[in-house]
Amino acid sequence: MGELVVIKTTRAGELCNLVTFKRSTSDHMNSAMLSSSCPQSHCLASKQGNAIHKLHSERAYGSHSSRVPMAASSSEGSNGRIPHVLTVAGSDSGAGAGIQADLKACAALGVYCSTVITAVTAQNTVGVQGVNIVPEEFVAEQLKSVLSDMQVGVVKTGMLPSIGAVKVLLQCIKEFPIQALIVDPVMVSTSGDVLAGSSVLPIFREELLPMADLVTPNIKEASILLGGMVLETVADMRRAAKSIYDMGPRNVLVKGGDLPDSLDAVDVFFDGEHLHELSSRRINTWNTHGTGCTLASGIAAELAKGLPMLSAIKISKRFVETALDYGKDIFIGCGPQGPFDHLLKLKNTLRRLGAHRLFSPADLFLYAVTDSGMNKKWGRSINDAVRAAVEGGATIVQLREKNMETRDFLEAAQECVPLCRSYGVPLLINDRVDIALACDADGVHVGQSDMPLSVVRSLLGPEKIIGVSCKNPEQAYQAWIDGADYIGCGGVFPTNTKANNQTIGLDGLKAVCLASKLPVVAIGGINMSNAGSVMEIDAPNLAGVAVVSTLFDTECVSSTTQKLHAALKAAAPRT
Numbered sequence: 001m002g003e004l005v006v007i008k009t010t011r012a013g014e015l016c017n018l019v020t021f022k023r024s025t026s027d028h029m030n031s032a033m034l035s036s037s038c039p040q041s042h043c044l045a046s047k048q049g050n051a052i053h054k055l056h057s058e059r060a061y062g063s064h065s066s067r068v069p070m071a072a073s074s075s076e077g078s079n080g081r082i083p084h085v086l087t088v089a090g091s092d093s094g095a096g097a098g099i100q101a102d103l104k105a106c107a108a109l110g111v112y113c114s115t116v117i118t119a120v121t122a123q124n125t126v127g128v129q130g131v132n133i134v135p136e137e138f139v140a141e142q143l144k145s146v147l148s149d150m151q152v153g154v155v156k157t158g159m160l161p162s163i164g165a166v167k168v169l170l171q172c173i174k175e176f177p178i179q180a181l182i183v184d185p186v187m188v189s190t191s192g193d194v195l196a197g198s199s200v201l202p203i204f205r206e207e208l209l210p211m212a213d214l215v216t217p218n219i220k221e222a223s224i225l226l227g228g229m230v231l232e233t234v235a236d237m238r239r240a241a242k243s244i245y246d247m248g249p250r251n252v253l254v255k256g257g258d259l260p261d262s263l264d265a266v267d268v269f270f271d272g273e274h275l276h277e278l279s280s281r282r283i284n285t286w287n288t289h290g291t292g293c294t295l296a297s298g299i300a301a302e303l304a305k306g307l308p309m310l311s312a313i314k315i316s317k318r319f320v321e322t323a324l325d326y327g328k329d330i331f332i333g334c335g336p337q338g339p340f341d342h343l344l345k346l347k348n349t350l351r352r353l354g355a356h357r358l359f360s361p362a363d364l365f366l367y368a369v370t371d372s373g374m375n376k377k378w379g380r381s382i383n384d385a386v387r388a389a390v391e392g393g394a395t396i397v398q399l400r401e402k403n404m405e406t407r408d409f410l411e412a413a414q415e416c417v418p419l420c421r422s423y424g425v426p427l428l429i430n431d432r433v434d435i436a437l438a439c440d441a442d443g444v445h446v447g448q449s450d451m452p453l454s455v456v457r458s459l460l461g462p463e464k465i466i467g468v469s470c471k472n473p474e475q476a477y478q479a480w481i482d483g484a485d486y487i488g489c490g491g492v493f494p495t496n497t498k499a500n501n502q503t504i505g506l507d508g509l510k511a512v513c514l515a516s517k518l519p520v521v522a523i524g525g526i527n528m529s530n531a532g533s534v535m536e537i538d539a540p541n542l543a544g545v546a547v548v549s550t551l552f553d554t555e556c557v558s559s560t561t562q563k564l565h566a567a568l569k570a571a572a573p574r575t
């Protein structure tokens with residue numbers, strides 16, 4: 001069936017030994033795949049059929065080519081498939097960048113990651129001591145193994161050290177259609193070592209970039225792609241993004257990690273129409289080795305989940321910022337550029353927080369907002385009200401206490417935080433960023449006239465949840481630009497809870513949902529009898545309803561919550 005062989009390649013006078021299990025011919029492999037002696041033969045046969053179908057399926061190639069819709073196939077579903085990224089990249093022995101960073105980034109973001117290794121580097125925090133290139137035939141074999149068998153959503157490339165590697169990659173993605181191709185044009189490591197020489201430049205420019213849905217050069221790589229153009233400022237990055245777009249990719253992200261330390265971490269995104277400056281605070285740390293690989297893999301992971309491009313970029317950038325922040329003081333290796341912390345501290349934090357810190361739109365399904373007037377009326381504490389709501393099935397809680405003394409509000413919040421955490425339900429604070437910080441709540445909800453979102457984000461840090469109230473598409477667009485996690489939209493129906501509140505109706509809600517790339521929760525006058533009509537508006541990003549009096553102006557909060565949960569489920573059976 002197969003034989004154990006040692007492939008030897010020579011590079012820069014060195015011998016590289018790769019032990020592989022090599023089959024004699026690819027036909028042989030196909031027949032092995034179809035062999036009825038395989039316990040999963042029914043499954044393999046159907047996959048093979050799928051592969052044959054794919055070979056004949058049509059996909060447009062060439063400049064700015066249109067792709068299979070992003071959300072088409074890959075979100076986790078009842079068929080047990082999970083979003084899948086294939087990384088085609090080099091191994092970093094120090095495990096800060098390359099394949100190792102890609103695996104960790106995808107794992108942290110909950111996406112399966114398969115790997116095709118194009119080169120093996122001897123690398124640490126000091127620099128790159130050696131590179132062995134995997135022969136292109138064996139890159140091709142790895143690609144075929146994965147793509148002929150597994151349902152890959154997004155392919156992300158890193159180190160592509162030879163023209164041959166690029167060619168086999170291009171061939172394979174023509175044979176096996178994918179959802180998107182992200183090209184991180186890795187050429188020089190931060191230590192200054194060459195990872196892909198100038199011989200690959202023509203094929204990068206002429207064949208690879210025109211196939212890419214996104215290309216993510218850092219400043220040095222953008223300069224090399226543009227024949228040595230000087231890149232020192234954000235204005236230069238904007239020009240570079242446009243020029244690289246002209247080479248054919250559908251989107252360009254020029255990364256500004258190597259801008260001067262005095263500046264924020266600004267990346268420039270160009271989609272052929274709009275230029276966006278994506279800015280985050282610069283984390284003061286030596287541990288930035290692998291940020292580029294991590295960012296590109298994170299984008300691939302979010303695309304594989306079905307997110308649109310710019311949202312995927314924003315989430316991944318926030319993930320990099322968070323991971324850099326958590327790893328800023330760790331000490332691995334003695335060189336000038338250490339790896340950071342993709343998983344370890346994040347995991348600890350998630351554990352500490354009851355594994356609910358990373359926000360999911362599903363959290364908005366049944367959003368309970370407290371009101372102390374109602375609690376007083378029914379003679380219950382905030383804590384009792386919140387406990388009853390989460391026991392009844394509330395999926396997120398907001399403490400909205402407009403008339404409470406600060407100290408009393410903080411005390412109540414400090415009790416509610418561990419309570420909600422023990423149920424795995426996020427707890428947000430209305431408006432009061434100071435209270436949210438003091439009690440370590442999961443986030444805040446702000447209105448249009450509260451503190452600006454950018455200030456809230458810089459005070460709370462990247463991982464907290466921030467929601468913002470919006471009544472119209474313009475506000476919804478701005479909320480997304482400003483980095484909110486979700487939108488609260490209303491009042492959908494007339495309500496007594498909020499004085500002088502403009503009612504926007506189901507049409508207003510739908511207009512906001514359609515204009516918004518963020519998940520939306522509907523609020524205002526929603527009750528047991530109209531909740532269904534809200535959930536049935538035709539907007540995929542409507543994630544749930546927020547309620548005050550329907551839950552808390554009742555005798556038994558927990559059973560009312562249960563009933564509302566059931567009503568919502570009945571109206572939105574797939575959630």
Ligand SMILES: Nc1ncnc2c1ncn2[C@@H]1O[C@H](COP(=O)(O)OP(=O)(O)OP(=O)(O)O)[C@@H](O)[C@H]1O
Binds near residue numbers: 190217290317324
């Ligand atoms: N100190 C930092 N603080 C916050 N964000 C950063 C920092 N350094 C880099 N980033 C961000 O990390 C992402 C990767 O950008 P960068 O320019 O570092 O890529 P790169 O040079 O390809 O990285 P590497 O070669 O180390 O993998 C960008 O979103 C960038 O803004």
Ligand SMILES: Cc1ncc(CO)c(N)n1
Binds near residue numbers: 091092098159
């Ligand atoms: C293997 C590998 N890929 C990419 C990079 C860029 O960070 C690196 N240093 N090493």
Ligand SMILES: [Mg+2]
Binds near residue numbers: 184186218292293
């Ligand atoms: Mg890079």
